[in-house]
Amino acid sequence: TQTVSQSDAHVTVFEGDSVELRCNYSYGGSIYLSWYIQHHGRGLQFLLKYYSGNPVVQGVNGFEAEFSKSDSSFHLRKASVHWSDSAVYFCAVSGSTGANTGKLTFGHGTILRVHP
């Protein structure tokens, strides 16, 4: 069974602040880890993913995430947020082999609110 935990339901920051959104996972096997963003009333948009190699991956709009096998974590970070980053952020895990490929399990999401 694969699970994803996003410990913070809400995060509020001011424009220009740095932010870290936390994600912890459990999965037995080779996996993909990814982050998606959902603006109000819209579908999810892919931000970035990790499979192997450099544990720090860069995504769109200045986002990056760092994989830690020892902590079973894949936290998302941004050095300086903009008000347009206000959205719900979902962490997801999926297997990389067989029928589990593509079947993403999502966390419950973190609502990021950026005050101007």
Next chain:
Amino acid sequence: NAGVIQTPRHKVTGKGQEATLWCEPISGHSAVFWYRQTIVQGLEFLTYFRNQAPIDDSGMPKERFSAQMPNQSHSTLKIQSTQPQDSAVYLCASSPPNSGNTLYFGEGSRLIVV
């Protein structure tokens, strides 16, 4: 590139009626996924197809939900005898070959059962 297209965007249906939701994946994508999103349950996997073949429907409520992909350009999700607990946003996503599980989502179909 128009993205994943889902219709209708909004649907209100009476309890016990049938609802059919359509999804047009991005051209050239080989996999199509259906998810359900609610406040309480979050994002739940329902089913997915690869090259039009059903691969995994483990998330589908067995008795009233069905999904098909009759050709590479569209998939349907049908809910028979709808119940209030079926109210949700149904999200379709597609994925290109060898994409490493990168999904491209549509805007969703909001179903309200009254």
